[in-house]
Amino acid sequence: QVQLVESGGGSVEAGGSLKLSCTAGGRAFSSCGRAWFRQRPGKERELVSRFSRDDTEVYAGSAKGRFTISLDNAKTTLYLQMDSLKTEDTAVYYCAADWPQLGGYCPRGQESYWGQGTQVTVSS
Numbered sequence: 001q002v003q004l005v006e007s008g009g010g011s012v013e014a015g016g017s018l019k020l021s022c023t024a025g026g027r028a029f030s031s032c033g034r035a036w037f038r039q040r041p042g043k044e045r046e047l048v049s050r051f052s053r054d055d056t057e058v059y060a061g062s063a064k065g066r067f068t069i070s071l072d073n074a075k076t077t078l079y080l081q082m083d084s085l086k087t088e089d090t091a092v093y094y095c096a097a098d099w100p101q102l103g104g105y106c107p108r109g110q111e112s113y114w115g116q117g118t119q120v121t122v123s124s
Contacts, residue, residue: 002113003024005025006118014123016085020082020093020120022079027099029076029078030097030100032098033096033099033110034111035047036050036094037096038089038092039091040091050069057069062089069081087122096111096113097113098113099113
């Protein structure tokens with residue numbers, strides 16, 4: 001089992017920026033799964049951004065142009081740069097990931113490993 005840990009959340013005024021980080025105990029992230037989700041108050045958990053298995057960056061419409069997903073050179077830290085934050089970005093943000101099974105095949109479907117989340121609060 002791999003434990004994912006998010007950090008970097010906090011309180012910020014609208015228009016400000018935050019950069020979230022996610023680590024997996026030093027294990028490098030795999031192309032099988034690298035993603036950020038969030039859960040806004042009273043809402044279902046939703047995808048914010050992910051690297052597809054071909055490394056294409058995918059963004060929710062609400063995040064496009066404002067958020068950027070990235071990895072460090074060692075691929076041991078997953079980032080979400082959040083700019084021009086809005087009050088509606090207030091949520092618990094989660095990183096999610098997957099790794100190959102024996103034989104090198106990715107699990108099917110959505111990322112299966114999750115962090116505990118980090119709170120982001122944007123005030124007006």
